[in-house]
Amino acid sequence: MAAPIISPSILSADFAKLGEEVRAIDGAGADWIHIDVMDGHFVPNLTIGPAVVKALRPHSDKPFDVHLMISPVDNFLDAFAEAGADIITVHPEAGPHLHRTIQRIKALGKKAGVSLNPATPAKMLDYVLEEIDLVLVMSVNPGFGGQKFIASQLRKIEAIANQVAKKDLVVDIEVDGGIDPATAPQAIDAGATALVAGTAAFRGGSDQYAANIAALRGGA
Numbered sequence: 001m002a003a004p005i006i007s008p009s010i011l012s013a014d015f016a017k018l019g020e021e022v023r024a025i026d027g028a029g030a031d032w033i034h035i036d037v038m039d040g041h042f043v044p045n046l047t048i049g050p051a052v053v054k055a056l057r058p059h060s061d062k063p064f065d066v067h068l069m070i071s072p073v074d075n076f077l078d079a080f081a082e083a084g085a086d087i088i089t090v091h092p093e094a095g096p097h098l099h100r101t102i103q104r105i106k107a108l109g110k111k112a113g114v115s116l117n118p119a120t121p122a123k124m125l126d127y128v129l130e131e132i133d134l135v136l137v138m139s140v141n142p143g144f145g146g147q148k149f150i151a152s153q154l155r156k157i158e159a160i161a162n163q164v165a166k167k168d169l170v171v172d173i174e175v176d177g178g179i180d181p182a183t184a185p186q187a188i189d190a191g192a193t194a195l196v197a198g199t200a201a202f203r204g205g206s207d208q209y210a211a212n213i214a215a216l217r218g219g220a
């Protein structure tokens with residue numbers, strides 16, 4: 001099995017020194033940098049906007065994996081693309097026309113992802129799986145770091161992995177929420193190819209980041 005992509009969520013970083021934190025987690029072996037954008041409306045928390053993504057861009061050459069938890073989402077796609085996002089992931093509930101939203105992300109030259117909340121079925125992907133680069137399976141209800149992994153999402157990961165294989169597509173399956181060295185292998189066994197981790201990546205201070213990432217990879 002290929003090593004999973006590790007995408008640390010800066011939601012758990014020290015916001016007073018975000019640039020430094022991004023450099024540290026990049027140097028510690030992060031593959032992607034996961035950026036959680038929340039609007040206080042689609043999810044019950046507020047985080048950052050395109051200006052912060054733009055300010056962070058010079059601090060890392062790794063792909064910026066931007067998870068938009070905002071609605072309506074379409075008005076902000078261009079701004080995040082211009083700010084330096086590489087992957088732009090949206091929730092189907094965040095706009096009236098998911099297919100159109102995906103087309104816009106691709107027209108901007110970015111990779112397109114679709115994220116499914118814990119209660120959102122894999123079926124939502126039936127008519128868009130061929131169009132996208134990534135599925136982000138939420139294994140917690142979005143809004144906050146540090147929540148408990150919802151194990152029922154493993155079945156969803158399996159179902160999506162089967163569809164991707166059956167249709168012979170190149171689509172990453174990323175899992176987000178409650179990922180730690182105990183839950184990471186479960187997600188990978190189910191078919192996840194990328195892991196988001198906030199708490200488990202940023203715990204213990206920057207000296208620990210490399211060990212944290214190695215532990216998520218299974219000690220490899």
Ligand code: DX5
Pocket residue numbers: 009011012034036067140141142143144145146147176177178179196197198199200
């Ligand atoms: C939750 C975010 C996650 C979160 C993960 O809405 O999408 O990316 O930061 O945090 P942990 O790894 O602490 O569950």
Ligand code: ZN
Pocket residue numbers: 009034035036067176196
């Ligand atoms: Zn996220």
